[in-house]
Amino acid sequence: MIDTVLPTSRTNTQRAQAKGAPGKQAHLLRIPARDDGYPVWQLVSQCPPLDLNSVYSYLLLCEHFRNTCVVAEANGQIDGFVSAYLPPDRDDVLFIWQVAVHERGRGHGLGRQMLLSLLDRPHLAHIRFLETTVGPDNAASRHMFAAVAHNMGTGIDESPLFEPELFGPEAHDDERLLKIGPLRRMPG
């Protein structure tokens, strides 16, 4: 079972739950707080192939971007995290940066439900497209975003975005853009 803090009435998250795959553990999906920054850094450090950014960047996300981020908590532990932001000058797009689910929480729909819970937030009701990037071999990520598209009654468009050479001398996979939408928003 997964509880969400916002909102409480008939939500995309609840529809996803109704379609199956509820988690075994009770996870509270909530807006991050400042003191989640370091636990989120610890979580991401255990979730390859995600790039691990500085603790400071996760503190900033939990402080300044908390309204577009989610943490999933159970038994006092952070098992899931989504970072996202509203790209400047693009009114109806939410860009998903990182999605991390601890190994102990995987395979129960937690990643998908964190993403859907963002779309249930009243201040994001205007979002019509999710964008993200994925590496070529990240099957879990691709399946998760496909499941979100399915839940939202829409498709995915894929195109090149960040070629490997843009990352400098550090070896890095191609990061292709996934554009999910237009989203079919569920009536309240």
Ligand SMILES: CC(C)(COP(=O)(O)OP(=O)(O)OC[C@H]1O[C@@H](n2cnc3c(N)ncnc32)[C@H](O)[C@@H]1OP(=O)(O)O)[C@@H](O)C(=O)NCCC(=O)NCCS
């Ligand atoms: C990707 C990740 C967040 C998925 O979290 P999760 O909670 O296990 O995903 P979900 O349970 O919500 O899965 C959603 C869908 O993807 C599928 N899926 C999940 N992991 C999969 C895998 N390894 N291989 C194939 N399909 C997978 C599920 O079957 C589900 O499909 P369904 O709804 O049709 O049954 C998690 O595996 C993770 O943290 N990986 C490491 C970090 C990463 O790669 N993040 C994504 C890049 S931003």
